[in-house]
Amino acid sequence: MMRVTLDINGREHAAEVDPRMLLVEFVRRCAGLTGTHVGCDTSQCGACTVHLDGIAVKSCTVFAAQAEGHAVTTIEGVSPDDGLSPLQAAFKEHHALQCGFCTPGMIMSALDMIRRGAATDEQAVRAGLEGNLCRCTGYQNIVAAILAGAAAMAEG
Amino acid sequence: MHPYRYHRPGSLAEAEEVLAGDGDPRPLAGGMSLIPVMKHRLAAPSDLVDLAAIGGLTGITVEPATLGIRAMTRHAAVAASPSVRERIPALAALAGGIGDPLVRNRGTIGGSLANNDPAACYPSAVLALDAEIVTAGRRIPADNFFLGLFETALEPGELIVEVRFPVPAAASYRKFPNPASRFSVVGVFVARLADGAVRVAVTGAGPCVFRVKAFERALAASFAPGALADLSVAADGLTSDIHGSAAYRAHLIGVLAEDAVADCA
Numbered sequence: 001m002m003r004v005t006l007d008i009n010g011r012e013h014a015a016e017v018d019p020r021m022l023l024v025e026f027v028r029r030c031a032g033l034t035g036t037h038v039g040c041d042t043s044q045c046g047a048c049t050v051h052l053d054g055i056a057v058k059s060c061t062v063f064a065a066q067a068e069g070h071a072v073t074t075i076e077g078v079s080p081d082d083g084l085s086p087l088q089a090a091f092k093e094h095h096a097l098q099c100g101f102c103t104p105g106m107i108m109s110a111l112d113m114i115r116r117g118a119a120t121d122e123q124a125v126r127a128g129l130e131g132n133l134c135r136c137t138g139y140q141n142i143v144a145a146i147l148a149g150a151a152a153m154a155e156g
Numbered sequence: 157m158h159p160y161r162y163h164r165p166g167s168l169a170e171a172e173e174v175l176a177g178d179g180d181p182r183p184l185a186g187g188m189s190l191i192p193v194m195k196h197r198l199a200a201p202s203d204l205v206d207l208a209a210i211g212g213l214t215g216i217t218v219e220p221a222t223l224g225i226r227a228m229t230r231h232a233a234v235a236a237s238p239s240v241r242e243r244i245p246a247l248a249a250l251a252g253g254i255g256d257p258l259v260r261n262r263g264t265i266g267g268s269l270a271n272n273d274p275a276a277c278y279p280s281a282v283l284a285l286d287a288e289i290v291t292a293g294r295r296i297p298a299d300n301f302f303l304g305l306f307e308t309a310l311e312p313g314e315l316i317v318e319v320r321f322p323v324p325a326a327a328s329y330r331k332f333p334n335p336a337s338r339f340s341v342v343g344v345f346v347a348r349l350a351d352g353a354v355r356v357a358v359t360g361a362g363p364c365v366f367r368v369k370a371f372e373r374a375l376a377a378s379f380a381p382g383a384l385a386d387l388s389v390a391a392d393g394l395t396s397d398i399h400g401s402a403a404y405r406a407h408l409i410g411v412l413a414e415d416a417v418a419d420c421a
Contacts, residue, residue, distance in 0.1 A: 002162060019162040019204070043192055044336070046258055055232075055261045061191045062262070065162045066184075066206055109258065130338070131256030 004064050008033065009077030017064055024048040026064035027074055035075035035104050039133070046132035049105035050074050056112035058131070075104035078111060087111060087149035096145035098136035105132050110146045119150040158200040164209050168292055168315065174205050175313035183207055183315060185228060185267030188259050213266075213317065216240060221323055221350065223247075227266025227316040232257070234265060244285070246327040246345070250277050253331065255338055266316040269301070272308050272364065274395070275339035279365035281329065282319060283357035284345035290318040305363040324349050328419035330412040331360070334399055341399050342408040346416035348379055356413055361394050361405040371413055380421065381414040 004021070005014040008031050015030040027036050027050065039047030041060050048059040051073040078085055084092060087107055097103045106129070113119045113128040125143045134142060165171040175181050179202030184190060193199045207213060213228035218239045225234060234240055235252030254260055254268075254277050268278040269289065282289070282298045289296040291314050301309050310316070324347045331343035340360030347355050354375040356368045374383040389409045394402035 019160055020157050042195070043188065043259065046256075049258060056258055057262050058258045061187060063162065063187070063191070063204075065164070066187070066208065068164075069209075112261075113257070128257055131258035 002065060004068055006031070006064065006067050006072055007070070008072045009074060010071075019063065019065055021064045022060055023050070023062040023064050023067050023072070024059035026067075027059060027072070030064075033074050033076050037101055037104060039101065039105075044133065045102070045105070046109060047102050047105040049108040049132065051108060051112065054112070054115070056109050073108075075107060078107065086152040087114070087146070090145040090149035090152060091142075094141045094145035094148060096137065096141040102132060102134045102136075106134065106142055106146075110149065113146070114150045114153055119146055122147065157194050158197060160194075160201050161203045162206065163203060164206040166209050166211070168210055168317070171205050171207060171210060171315065172292065172313055174203060175315075177203065179203060181205055181313075183270070185270070186230065186263040187267075188255065188263040189267070189271050189273060207315070218243070223321045223323060225265055225319050225321065227318060228264045229266075231255070231260035231263045231265070231268075235260065243323045244321060244327060246329045246347075247281050247285070247321065250281050250329045250345070253277065253329075253333070253338065265319055269319065270308060270310060270316055272302055272306050273339070274305055274363050274365075275334075275341070275343075275360040277329070277331065277340055277343055277359060280340075280343050280345035280357040280359040281321075283365050283367060284347040284355045285321050285324055285327065286347075286349060286353075286355060287322070288320040289316055290320060291316055295320075302365050307364070322349060325352075326420035328416040330416040330419070332408050332412065342405050342412060344409060344412040344416050346375070346413060346420060348375075348420060352376070354379060358389075358409055361389075361409055363395070368409065368413070375417060379417065381418045384410060384414050384417065 001016045004017050013031040027033050037047040039045035043061045050059045052070050109132050125146050163174050181203035182201035184204045184206045213226050215226045216237050217224040231251045231254045240248040287298050289301050327347040329345045331340040342361045343359040345357045354372045356371040359365045389406045391402040391406040394405045396402045
């Protein structure tokens with residue numbers, strides 16, 4: 001066992017964990033933040049996407065211990081206390097989710113994409129989503145929502 | 157996953173000390189291959205030595221005829237680097253096509269090369285560009301580095317610190333990606349070096365990256381796609397699996413090599 005202290009959404013969370021504990025398990029079990037989902041647990045689906053120092057990563061393929069000393073941001077950390085962020089509002093407006101399981105990962109990937117200035121057109125957004133799988137929507141409305149969210153965020 | 161001990165040394169010397177210890181210690185770079193294989197119990201290291209806190213292992217340096225990429229540089233950083241895009245655009249494009257954006261945000265060039273996955277992209281660039289693998293103690297030419305399936309010239313505990321790429325006159329990488337993983341079913345890297353030498357390296361098609369000397373000789377005589385028209389690669393020894401037969405892969409090598417040469421022109 002080892003003591004791991006993580007900065008998640010600006011709050012410190014400390015726990016005694018097995019070195020095998022994955023970041024996604026720490027986020028869900030130790031910090032109680034269950035917005036981050038475990039879809040495949042094999043680096044395929046991206047439902048577990050969080051930000052490490054602002055960069056989108058698959059938290060099922062990072063050990064919790066590796067995240068020590070870095071800022072972890074989860075879906076809870078990008079949602080305002082009441083209402084929705086512009087990107088979340090765009091997902092709602094464009095009906096970009098059906099079952100919703102992949103949505104937190106989609107939002108976290110899309111935010112990274114938008115902040116890097118990479119969400120420029122449909123093709124770029126589709127390429128940017130290669131690490132996130134959705135089994136319901138066929139992606140059409142997700143892509144539309146990300147483009148609309150990017151425009152809304154650019155307007156500030 | 158089997159239990160292991162986690163270490164995060166602050167220096168190369170400390171890392172090498174743990175890696176020289178008893179048991180089966182392994183270095184951990186980006187973890188994009190190692191963590192999944194540990195989950196599948198295909199690897200069961202006694203200790204993981206996380207290289208992330210060691211200073212000086214990331215970044216790209218530009219010299220007149222060489223690009224140096226430090227071992228812990230992420231694929232996303234190589235893909236986005238203005239220096240790489242300007243001087244070896246084929247290398248930036250290759251890095252930008254590995255896995256998916258989330259994998260590229262974690263995976264490192266040193267980790268990819270040390271792992272030497274038979275379908276990884278980077279080994280083909282290193283071999284075709286005649287790059288040098290720099291470790292703490294020596295420099296290993298690309299031709300001597302890749303030994304076989306997941307096997308390299310690295311000694312146990314020997315860490316890559318940098319990869320030095322000579323800037324070529326022209327280069328291009330073409331791959332037929334597995335649509336799910338984006339590993340190469342076949343990938344072909346063609347480079348015309350500054351001294352005029354032509355090197356063609358193939359990944360994905362066999363147990364280890366390899367050069368196609370017959371293509372290189374033909375392209376040295378005439379660097380045009382047509383130079384390969386009468387040549388083919390034998391299917392013997394190539395990989396056959398659910399993604400493609402050996403004969404299909406042999407055919408793809410010719411097609412992708414021609415595409416890459418056309419792209420260089």
